[in-house]
Amino acid sequence: MENTVYSDISVGQSASQSATLTPKAIRDFADVTGDTNPAHLDPDFARTTIMKDVVGHGMWSGALFSRILGTQFPGPGTIYLGQTFKFRRPVYVNDVITATVTVTKKDDAKGMVWLDTVVKNQRGELVIEGEATILAPKVKFKVARAA
DSSP: OOOOOOOGOOOOOOOOEEEEOOOHHHHHHHHHHHOOOOOHHOOHHHHHSSSSSSSSSHHHHHHHHHHHHHHSSOOOOOOEEEEEOOOOSSOOOTEEEEEEEEEEEETTTTTTTEEEEEEOTTTTTTEEEEEEEEEOSSSSOOOOOOO
């Protein structure tokens, strides 16, 4: 993995990653977080909810922002300072979602970067919108991806 240093980041620059929500991803996320809400894990229960089917954890989708910022853009050395989320629609099993971060502002004195953050599903429907704030790395890194 190779990062992008603060001085090489410009307003309008963006990066995206996609992921498919699988039953295994839901179970793994529930195991890691302890969020075992039956709306995520029990199809019979989920059918009785407003969603009418099993849905992924909202933060599973939101976690894609962390993956982008920490591994792709700006990448290694990025410090995640904050994130807002507005969850607009559910993500169902087998949905393919794409998270995108886009630079909206920079503060040269502090080395801070603000990014518009959105997740859309395979139909182009907005799933999440928000804003991230980071400290971008000032030193260039090229490191092997951890296993």
